[in-house]
Amino acid sequence: MKEREEDFTQLQTLLRLKRYETPPPGNVETFLYEFHRRQRAELVRRPLWRIALDRLENLLPTPVPTASPRLAYAGACVVALSLAGVGVLSHGGSKPTVAQVLSNNAPASQNAAPARNENRVAAANRRAPINLAPSSASVRFVDADNDLDSDPRFSTVPSPRLNAAATTRRDDNALRPRYVLESQPARYEPRSSTF
Amino acid sequence: MSTNAAAAAPDHDNAPPSEESDAQLIERTKAGDPSAFDTLIRKYHPRLYGMVYNMTSNHEDTNDLLQDIFAKAYRSVNGFRGQSSFYTWLYTIGVNMTINFLKKRGRRFQLSLDDVDSNIQNDKEFLELTASSDPVRETNLSELQKRLNEAMQKLSQEHRMVVTMFDIQGMPHAEISKILGVSEGTVRSRLFYAHRQLQNYLEEFRK
Numbered sequence: 402m403k404e405r406e407e408d409f410t411q412l413q414t415l416l417r418l419k420r421y422e423t424p425p426p427g428n429v430e431t432f433l434y435e436f437h438r439r440q441r442a443e444l445v446r447r448p449l450w451r452i453a454l455d456r457l458e459n460l461l462p463t464p465v466p467t468a469s470p471r472l473a474y475a476g477a478c479v480v481a482l483s484l485a486g487v488g489v490l491s492h493g494g495s496k497p498t499v500a501q502v503l504s505n506n507a508p509a510s511q512n513a514a515p516a517r518n519e520n521r522v523a524a525a526n527r528r529a530p531i532n533l534a535p536s537s538a539s540v541r542f543v544d545a546d547n548d549l550d551s552d553p554r555f556s557t558v559p560s561p562r563l564n565a566a567a568t569t570r571r572d573d574n575a576l577r578p579r580y581v582l583e584s585q586p587a588r589y590e591p592r593s594s595t596f
Numbered sequence: 597m598s599t600n601a602a603a604a605a606p607d608h609d610n611a612p613p614s615e616e617s618d619a620q621l622i623e624r625t626k627a628g629d630p631s632a633f634d635t636l637i638r639k640y641h642p643r644l645y646g647m648v649y650n651m652t653s654n655h656e657d658t659n660d661l662l663q664d665i666f667a668k669a670y671r672s673v674n675g676f677r678g679q680s681s682f683y684t685w686l687y688t689i690g691v692n693m694t695i696n697f698l699k700k701r702g703r704r705f706q707l708s709l710d711d712v713d714s715n716i717q718n719d720k721e722f723l724e725l726t727a728s729s730d731p732v733r734e735t736n737l738s739e740l741q742k743r744l745n746e747a748m749q750k751l752s753q754e755h756r757m758v759v760t761m762f763d764i765q766g767m768p769h770a771e772i773s774k775i776l777g778v779s780e781g782t783v784r785s786r787l788f789y790a791h792r793q794l795q796n797y798l799e800e801f802r803k
Contacts, residue, residue, distance in 0.1 A: 408795065409791045409795065411725070411801075412791060412794055412795050412798065413763050413791070414721050414724075414725055415725070415740075415744060415798065415801065416744070416759065416763040416764055416794070417721060417763060417764065418716060418719070418721070418722055418725075418740075418744070419650060419741075419744060419745075419764050420646070420764060420765075421712050421713040421715065421716040421719070422649065422650075422709065422710045422711070422712055422713075422741065423710055423711065423712075423713050424645060424649075424655070424658075424710050425710075425711070428645075429637070429638055429641050429642075432637070432641060432659065432662065432663070433634055433637060433638070435659075435663060436637065436663060436666060436667070437630075439663060439667065440667070440670075443667075458674060
């Protein structure tokens, strides 16, 4: 065995020289820049439900028993639903109808009110032929409010002020989380959401 | 050969020490502070880079893999319970992802080697080696580097990994066995076999 170890000494010395193989200077900073860029891109690509699930996980106190993740998630859902219920109660039970929203004199672009009802209007308007504004192909949005077609409140003709292009762009911007993308400016309007 | 004055030492452990401990940085990361994870990246990137690079022998693949490794670590940091050191946990993620990557890559790749730090000329072991061995002395550094990497790539992934961790990165057998999930006896056995193979591939550099 000793003879074998001596045989490998020179080899191991050669191998240790590989420690001198180093990346170019500034590699770590370049790496960090790219890391942040990829994180932003991934955040935009992720569906809303996934982001919400991650936020729920962060709400959970640590340590979480790993043997009962379902119980933990169930508890988190209860917490989230409770908070959502509190939010609804604090804003009043009744929501404005479409007609009330459309009769609002404030220009659509300056309206900073919660976009939830505008989402419903915009979602209903999607049925009409419209020119979709170019939106980022990497953005995906999963909307749970899919049963608007059967709701009689949303069968009204949209106001002329809400022209197709504005509605479409607003529709896209209202529904999708807005981030600073490389080719599009961000227009972020706060939403009444627990997240 | 690069004149990289910044990376003076061959040991990749010479990353600047963070004022905060890993535990504090991890807690801040979990709390949502991304700068804390940046600090962890700066601290462990050199060592992880060394492992991945020595396994892939390709600079571009190494950078891409490291992006995936740190991204996965960031997404999984809430699951880190502190049962091992953060470095061991991170390194394990890196090892697993590197091996998976290599299985997909197969043998279709090109050597894309990093430059060799000029401080190698001052390395005591290198000086002794060139003084005592004619083949090493007569071979220029880039050729030597290329031959070493080619020989490493001829090893299987498991054998290359133990050589990388033990011979190149200087990790003890116990830590290697913990990361790879095998016994220390298996680590030693793989090392012996790998050394014998490498010795055959590099026969021309023996005095």
